[in-house]
Amino acid sequence: MIKVEGLTKVFPGQTIPAVKDLNLEIKEGDVCVLVGPSGCGKTTTMKMINRLYEPTGGKVYIRGEDHMKIDPIKLRLDIGYVIQEIGLFPHMTIYENIATVPNEKKWPREKTKEKVEELMHLVGLDPEIFQNRYPTALSGGQRQRVGVARAMVSDPPIMLMDEPFGAVDPITRARLQNEFLRIQERMSKTIVFVTHDIDEAIKMSDTIAVMNEGELIQHDTPSDLLSAPADEFVANLVGRHRSIKRLHLIRVHEILKEVDRTEPLTEDAKKEEVEKQLEDSDLRTVIVVDRDNKLKGVIGASDLKRKAGEVAGDYCHEVSDTVTDDATLNDALSVMLECGVGYVAVVNEDEMYQGTITLGDLLNVVREDS
Amino acid sequence: MFRTLWVWIGIPLIMIGIVAAMIIYSVNNPTDSIVERMLTYERVFRVIRQHASLLLISMTGATIVGVLGGIMLSRPSLYRAGRVVETIVNIGQTVPSIAILALFYTILGMGFRVAVFALFLYSILPILRNTFAGIDGVDYSIIEAARGMGMHPLRILTKIELPIAFPIIVAGFRTAIVINVGAATLATFIGGGGLGDLIVTGLAVRREMIILNGAALAALSAILLDYLIGKAEERVVKWS
Numbered sequence: 001m002i003k004v005e006g007l008t009k010v011f012p013g014q015t016i017p018a019v020k021d022l023n024l025e026i027k028e029g030d031v032c033v034l035v036g037p038s039g040c041g042k043t044t045t046m047k048m049i050n051r052l053y054e055p056t057g058g059k060v061y062i063r064g065e066d067h068m069k070i071d072p073i074k075l076r077l078d079i080g081y082v083i084q085e086i087g088l089f090p091h092m093t094i095y096e097n098i099a100t101v102p103n104e105k106k107w108p109r110e111k112t113k114e115k116v117e118e119l120m121h122l123v124g125l126d127p128e129i130f131q132n133r134y135p136t137a138l139s140g141g142q143r144q145r146v147g148v149a150r151a152m153v154s155d156p157p158i159m160l161m162d163e164p165f166g167a168v169d170p171i172t173r174a175r176l177q178n179e180f181l182r183i184q185e186r187m188s189k190t191i192v193f194v195t196h197d198i199d200e201a202i203k204m205s206d207t208i209a210v211m212n213e214g215e216l217i218q219h220d221t222p223s224d225l226l227s228a229p230a231d232e233f234v235a236n237l238v239g240r241h242r243s244i245k246r247l248h249l250i251r252v253h254e255i256l257k258e259v260d261r262t263e264p265l266t267e268d269a270k271k272e273e274v275e276k277q278l279e280d281s282d283l284r285t286v287i288v289v290d291r292d293n294k295l296k297g298v299i300g301a302s303d304l305k306r307k308a309g310e311v312a313g314d315y316c317h318e319v320s321d322t323v324t325d326d327a328t329l330n331d332a333l334s335v336m337l338e339c340g341v342g343y344v345a346v347v348n349e350d351e352m353y354q355g356t357i358t359l360g361d362l363l364n365v366v367r368e369d370s
Numbered sequence: 371m372f373r374t375l376w377v378w379i380g381i382p383l384i385m386i387g388i389v390a391a392m393i394i395y396s397v398n399n400p401t402d403s404i405v406e407r408m409l410t411y412e413r414v415f416r417v418i419r420q421h422a423s424l425l426l427i428s429m430t431g432a433t434i435v436g437v438l439g440g441i442m443l444s445r446p447s448l449y450r451a452g453r454v455v456e457t458i459v460n461i462g463q464t465v466p467s468i469a470i471l472a473l474f475y476t477i478l479g480m481g482f483r484v485a486v487f488a489l490f491l492y493s494i495l496p497i498l499r500n501t502f503a504g505i506d507g508v509d510y511s512i513i514e515a516a517r518g519m520g521m522h523p524l525r526i527l528t529k530i531e532l533p534i535a536f537p538i539i540v541a542g543f544r545t546a547i548v549i550n551v552g553a554a555t556l557a558t559f560i561g562g563g564g565l566g567d568l569i570v571t572g573l574a575v576r577r578e579m580i581i582l583n584g585a586a587l588a589a590l591s592a593i594l595l596d597y598l599i600g601k602a603e604e605r606v607v608k609w610s
């Protein structure tokens with residue numbers, strides 16, 4: 001889909017190239033993450049792809065076509081672009097911001113409205129609440145969502161995303177990442193994604209291109225990058241705790257299939273059932289769901305002693321946090337550590353209970369790999 | 371609704387009313403025959419009309435030239451020139467308006483047209499400078515985002531740069547108009563007419579009543595215009 005050949009950029013008045021002889025091929029539907037320290041030429045590479053910067057040398061082919069032969073306006077209208085600085089238009093409402101490309105393409109008003117609202121829902125911003133607000137009235141995370149929605153609204157087959165989740169706190173970032181992956185699973189766009197965070201790269205990518213000082217060091221799948229770093233630099237970048245990093249690569253639903261754990265009890269379970277399961281379970285906790293299979297709470301030994309009702313639903317206590325089934329094992333580990341318990345309940349998008357994974361399950365994964 | 375009426379009609383009417391009352395009182399109760407002869411409704415309306423013409427013509431021209439010039443200088447190819455012009459304009463602004471008028475008198479002579487031309491040149495400066503500074507001040511990442519999404523340069527100018535720079539351009543316009551109202555009172559020295567006529571006549575015959583009426587009208591027009599433009603701007607710019 002995108003092929004980069006010998007791409008080079010020397011800025012006027014500089015002698016050292018910002019990007020040097022870069023070769024890269026990105027397959028249709030893949031997420032290629034450019035990762036490397038700040039100033040290594042990631043943004044410059046990105047801006048050469050949509051011709052915001054003219055390359056000093058080398059070629060970029062979009063679907064086999066030399067991109068210098070495509071009219072730059074047309075080229076950019078068909079490539080979604082999320083700029084590193086977000087760059088929302090301060091004088092336009094959120095609606096108008098997202099409608100930028102449809103307006104450039106002169107879409108009929110109805111179609112634009114439909115698409116803008118769809119995109120706002122997709123990135124988790126309620127149009128009712130947000131469409132008439134101005135960017136100054138949004139938090140950093142909300143602005144980044146708008147930036148992503150604005151880039152995606154005309155459904156471009158290719159997206160360039162320059163540190164799209166850079167300006168938010170780690171918790172919001174993890175959520176945005178998971179949302180992004182969920183969206184990408186459905187849309188399968190060809191995406192060039194820039195980050196300086198190797199963990200984010202491992203989590204988001206089909207392939208990772210590691211850059212340093214304007215040069216491409218290694219382009220591989222995350223798994224290969226972790227097991228066979230090309231040189232010292234890549235090895236340092238992925239760090240010493242590679243087996244832990246693998247936790248970023250595996251999703252909760254993947255190991256949920258393999259763990260064999262007793263079914264949860266429903267909220268009307270009798271005391272005997274609870275006692276029995278408490279003994280059998282390796283969690284030393286009983287999971288309680290309601291009739292719709294939504295997570296209701298958990299019962300530990302102390303709850304049972306204090307027992308304040310007849311059925312399980314009366315004396316279970318709420319869990320403080322859960323993970324969704326598309327979260328990574330690393331997210332699951334974070335929740336376990338934060339809550340201070342050795343397990344975490346997994347729910348799906350609609351909050352249906354899916355199962356439970358334990359610290360032991362994570363240890364098994366790490367052990368198998370190394 | 372009531373507030374809007376009050377802001378747009380109530381307050382301006384009060385301002386106009388006060389000055390109008392003063393004029394009516396002065397014309398009807400002249401202190402002596404000189405004042406009676408010099409201060410008539412006819413004369414007051416004539417100088418108001420002249421002043422308004424001086425203002426309207428010079429400001430229209432200055433706004434067109436200033437905004438277009440500012441836009442041109444902010445284009446990348448002329449950007450360096452823009453910085454130079456900005457400096458020159460800032461220096462030009464420090465020359466007193468009376469000196470400008472005197473200068474044009476020595477070059478072009480007397481008359482209404484010369485006065486209009488001098489006022490026009492003098493008013494271009496703040497508008498041009500603010501247009502350039504306003505566009506120049508638009509965060510470059512915003513322009514790059516627009517370019518990156520495939521917006522045409524002309525559309526970026528009209529949809530992004532000018533709207534974002536608008537409050538600053540309006541501020542320049544306000545400065546220009548306030549200066550212009552003041553400077554236009556000097557037009558009388560080169561035969562341009564206007565409210566200055568009343569003041570100068572009053573000074574010549576040493577009648578404070580006449581001076582006061584001219585000065586009050588000049589002050590009223592400056593304050594009223596500044597007020598109305600400010601309110602109009604608040605209505606248009608909702609985002610900051």
Ligand SMILES: Nc1ncnc2c1ncn2[C@@H]1O[C@H](COP(=O)(O)OP(=O)(O)O)[C@@H](O)[C@H]1O
Nearest residue numbers: 011012018036037038039040041042043044045
């Ligand atoms: N417009 C520009 N003009 C001159 N030098 C630039 C410009 N943009 C980037 N550079 C230089 O190019 C190098 C790479 O920058 P960049 O691509 O932004 O890095 P990254 O996105 O990886 O942090 C840096 O040394 C930077 O100073």
Ligand SMILES: [Mg+2]
Nearest residue numbers: 042043044084
């Ligand atoms: Mg960058």
